[in-house]
Amino acid sequence: MPYETLSMWKVVLLILLIERSVDADEDFSFAKYYNDHMVLQRAPLKATLWGYLRNDAVTNKVTVNFNDKKYNAVYIKDTPTKYRWMVTMDPTQEGGPHVITATAGDLTLALNDVLFGDVWMCSGQSNMQFTVPSVFNASEEIVASSNYTEIRVFTASKKQSVKPEIDLLGVDEKWSVPAAESGAIGDGNWTYFSATCWFFGRNLYDSLKYPIGLIASSWEGTFIEVWSSPDSLKKCETDESLFPEFVIPIIPSSLWNSMIHPFLKMTIYGVVWYQGESNAIKPNTYDCTFPAMIDDWRAKWYEGSHGNTNQMFPFGFVQISTVGSSNDSMNGFPDIRWHQTADFGYVPNARMKEVFMAVAMDLGDPNSPFGSVHPRDKQDVGYRLALAGRAIAYKEKSLYYTGPIASSAYINTPQSIIVHYTHVVDNKLEIRSYSGFEVYCIKDGEPTWIESAVIKGVTNFVIIDNSCDAGNRPTHVRYSWRDYPCVLKGCAVYSGDLPSPPFILPIRH
Ligand SMILES: *[C@@H]1O[C@H](CO)[C@@H](O)[C@H](O)[C@H]1NC(C)=O
Ligand SMILES: *[C@@H]1O[C@H](CO)[C@@H](O)[C@H](O)[C@H]1NC(C)=O
Ligand SMILES: *[C@@H]1O[C@H](CO)[C@@H](O)[C@H](O)[C@H]1NC(C)=O
Ligand SMILES: *[C@@H]1O[C@H](CO)[C@@H](O)[C@H](O)[C@H]1NC(C)=O
Numbered sequence: 036m037p038y039e040t041l042s043m044w045k046v047v048l049l050i051l052l053i054e055r056s057v058d059a060d061e062d063f064s065f066a067k068y069y070n071d072h073m074v075l076q077r078a079p080l081k082a083t084l085w086g087y088l089r090n091d092a093v094t095n096k097v098t099v100n101f102n103d104k105k106y107n108a109v110y111i112k113d114t115p116t117k118y119r120w121m122v123t124m125d126p127t128q129e130g131g132p133h134v135i136t137a138t139a140g141d142l143t144l145a146l147n148d149v150l151f152g153d154v155w156m157c158s159g160q161s162n163m164q165f166t167v168p169s170v171f172n173a174s175e176e177i178v179a180s181s182n183y184t185e186i187r188v189f190t191a192s193k194k195q196s197v198k199p200e201i202d203l204l205g206v207d208e209k210w211s212v213p214a215a216e217s218g219a220i221g222d223g224n225w226t227y228f229s230a231t232c233w234f235f236g237r238n239l240y241d242s243l244k245y246p247i248g249l250i251a252s253s254w255e256g257t258f259i260e261v262w263s264s265p266d267s268l269k270k271c272e273t274d275e276s277l278f279p280e281f282v283i284p285i286i287p288s289s290l291w292n293s294m295i296h297p298f299l300k301m302t303i304y305g306v307v308w309y310q311g312e313s314n315a316i317k318p319n320t321y322d323c324t325f326p327a328m329i330d331d332w333r334a335k336w337y338e339g340s341h342g343n344t345n346q347m348f349p350f351g352f353v354q355i356s357t358v359g360s361s362n363d364s365m366n367g368f369p370d371i372r373w374h375q376t377a378d379f380g381y382v383p384n385a386r387m388k389e390v391f392m393a394v395a396m397d398l399g400d401p402n403s404p405f406g407s408v409h410p411r412d413k414q415d416v417g418y419r420l421a422l423a424g425r426a427i428a429y430k431e432k433s434l435y436y437t438g439p440i441a442s443s444a445y446i447n448t449p450q451s452i453i454v455h456y457t458h459v460v461d462n463k464l465e466i467r468s469y470s471g472f473e474v475y476c477i478k479d480g481e482p483t484w485i486e487s488a489v490i491k492g493v494t495n496f497v498i499i500d501n502s503c504d505a506g507n508r509p510t511h512v513r514y515s516w517r518d519y520p521c522v523l524k525g526c527a528v529y530s531g532d533l534p535s536p537p538f539i540l541p542i543r544h
Contacts, residue, residue, distance in 0.1 A: 062089045063097070063142045067203040068301065070146065073210035074187045074248025076302040077151040078126030081343045083302050085121035088139055093118050095140030101133065113201065121300065123341060127151045129245035148212075150185060152246025153239070154303045157232035158262065158295065159310035161255035161409060162356065167230045168221035171411045180213040180220050185245070186236050187212060188219055190227035191252040195261075195284040196293035203297045210248075229253060231309050231353060234417020235424070242425055250303075252294045256283040258313050259324050261290045267331035271323035295332070299339025305349035305428050306332065307420060311375060312355055312408055315367030322374035326386055349428030351391045351420055354536065357399030357519040358408040362470075368518040372396060372537050380538040381440045383427060391427035393419035394438060397526045397534045399519050407519070419533065435460055438533035439495075444512045445543035449505070451490060451498050452542060454512060459495040460531035466492040471520055471527040474542070475511040476503035484513065489527055497528060513539040 065086040075082035084099055088110075097108035097120040108120035122137075131150035136143055157163055167176055192205030208227040211219035220228040229251040236249045254261075260273055261284050268287055284290055314321050329350050336344040354372050358364075377386040384390075393416055400410035410416075423436040439456040447453045452474065456464060466489060473484040490498040503509045515526055515537040528535040 062092050063087070063137075063139045063144065065137070065144060065146070066297070066300070067206050068189060068191075068210075068250070068298070070209045072148045072187050072212050073146065073189070074150045074152045074154055074246050075124075075127070076154045076304060076343075077129040077245070080302050080304070080345070081126050082124045082151070083121060083300060083340055083343055084124065084135070084137070085119060085300050086137065086144070087113070088118045088120050090116050090118060092139060092142075095142070097122075097137060097139045099124070099135065099137045101135045102127070119201070121341070123343060131246065150187065150246035150248075152185070152248060153243070153305075154248040154250065154301070155232070155236060155239075156298060156303050156306045157229050157235070157249060157251045157253065157308075158306065159253045159308050159353075160257045160313055161253075162312065162353065163229050163231050163251070163253040163309040164225060164255050165230050165405070165409055165413060166221050166223075166225050167228055167233055168223050169225070169405060169409075169411065170230045170413045172414075173221070176414075177221055178215045180233075181215045183237060183240060184212055184214070186240050186247045186249065188228050188233070189248070189250045190229070191250070191294050193254045194293045195286070195289040197286065197289065199292045199296040201297060204293050227251065230413035231416050231420070232307065234414050235307055235351075235420045236417075238418050238421030239424060242421070242431075243429070250298065252298070253309075254284065254290060254294070256281055256313055257290060257310070258285065259310060259321065259328060260287045261285065262295060262310070263324060263328045264288055264291050264296075264331050264335065267327040268324070270327040270331075271320055273320050273324060299336050302340045302343040303336065303348065304345075305351065305424075307351040307353075307424075309353040309355075309416075311371040312358070312368070315355075315371050318367040318370035318374060321371055322378050325375060326377050329387065329390065347389045349389050349391065349424065351393070351424050351428065353393050353395050353416055353420060356395040356408075356410050356416075357401075359519045360401030360407060362517050362519055362521065364518045365516070366518050368396075369516040369537060373539065376536070380536055381437060389427060391420070391423035391436070392536075393423060394534050394536045395419070396515055396520055396537060397524050399521075399523065401519065412523075435531045435533070439464055439528055439530040439535040441514065441535060441538045441540055443543065444540045446501070446509075447498060450501050452487070452501050452509065452512060453496050453498055454514075454540070455496045456528070456530075456535065457495070458530070462494045463530065464492040464495060464497060465529040466497065466527060467525050467529055468521060468527045471515050472497075472499045473513050473516065474499075474502060474509035475513070476509040477507040478504060484516075487512070492528070508544060509542050511539060511541055513537070
């Protein structure tokens with residue numbers, strides 16, 4: 036056959052194949068976040084698979100074939116012309132690669148190179164979106180990613196909706212295998228992949244040594260209200276009229292609808308969250324909206340995945356880092372950090388169970404070329420988050436993950452105050468700076484916060500000076516109550532190389 040004729044036949048064949056696959060897509064498909072190279076949730080949880088089937092094809096029952104077993108799908112009528120099918124698989128041990136096929140009549144779909152492991156959802160605003168190519172030592176981190184072929188990454192597109200969506204409205208990055216040359220963890224322009232999510236997953240993998248699936252679904256500049264369902268917003272008094280008109284989604288629940296709701300039908304292990312900077316302009320409701328959102332996501336994921344995602348799945352968050360370069364400014368960041376813990380100062384706590392956090396207020400980066408609100412050190416953030424995750428989400432015993440937690444404060448001598456800490460490694464606090472404490476008292480007739488220098492750290496307490504005027508009893512002490520409290524890893528109180536979270540405590544007399 037002459038060359039031209041051969042090419043022509045190839046073109047015709049190609050067109051036939053394209054048409055065929057378009058048809059197949061319409062008749063029978065997986066949901067948008069099931070593709071080759073993905074990670075499905077491992078045992079003891081049960082992974083779910085779902086997709087669409089066109090109405091006139093419904094007589095062809097869908098079966099999923101995996102590990103010599105056939106699973107018959109259940110159906111839900113979705114629209115007048117579409118059915119949804121769903122399968123819950125038997126618990127499957129970690130590992131792979133596996134091939135999973137789904138058939139309906141003579142139509143067959145396949146998922147290749149599927150691993151079973153733990154699936155983590157990563158959400159929030161720009162500091163979650165902040166990509167690997169933007170971090171310190173980015174080129175080394177991208178090269179090092181080639182060694183992590185058992186971590187798989189997926190990025191949802193930034194889309195909003197006024198109604199809960201069944202499937203994603205867009206995918207920026209299908210499930211991909213990280214490798215320096217594949218670009219899977221960085222396309223260089225903030226589209227993918229989330230650095231906080233990546234370093235969290237990489238640290239988990241180093242400890243767990245089995246596959247980890249990471250799903251990033253985040254949008255810069257967003258308020259928590261857009262990620263919360265109407266049910267969870269009803270639990271709190273919120274005032275959306277205070278939202279400024281940015282070029283970002285501001286309709287309450289609009290990203291819950293499009294970037295979270297579609298994932299509820301998938302079994303996941305847990306969620307990590309890095310958000311709160313935007314809410315610092317009106318921080319007062321965050322102590323309600325954040326814990327309420329966690330409760331609501333847990334309840335809805337349990338229901339959406341047919342009881343396969345744990346009702347109390349672990350939820351981790353990054354306590355927001357810093358903004359600006361002056362240790363004088365206070366624009367709501369201290370309030371958000373405190374409210375992120377439901378005003379306990381630490382997690383987990385009575386209000387926030389199975390919740391873990393990474394403190395990041397000492398990882399500021401005032402000279403970041405992406406703006407001071409976007410620190411480039413996401414390695415330490417991911418490390419601290421994974422450390423706390425191992426303790427809370429994986430119940431690893433004897434792991435130090437909290438940093439010292441202030442438990443009480445009282446007058447020591449008229450000139451000094453003692454602040455006691457729990458969770459101190461070897462009963463030894465490390466003092467890295469002498470500033471950051473303030474006491475609340477009357478000065479020149481006005482109640483005010485006055486700086487109170489650290490005199491010394493002893494075993495599990497620090498002594499700070501009582502800077503109130505003689506005769507004016509200090510009532511409270513607070514710590515690191517600034518947008519940018521200290522230089523890199525240079526706040527006052529540490530233990531085991533982890534910082535004390537910021538706090539406010541009454542002073543006993
Ligand atoms: C990958 O791992 C191997 C074995 O631990 C190590 O020798 C190599 O330096 C690593 N490569 C990168 C790019 O980190
Ligand atoms: C950057 O983003 C656009 C879409 O936002 C995408 O099409 C493109 O591939 C990305 N990567 C690079 C390196 O430009
Ligand atoms: C960047 O690499 C240098 C040299 O290896 C290291 O000292 C530094 O801690 C790294 N920075 C981060 C944020 O990991
Ligand atoms: C700010 O930093 C300076 C220099 O380290 C220190 O003297 C001062 O006490 C700090 N202020 C606060 C509020 O921490």
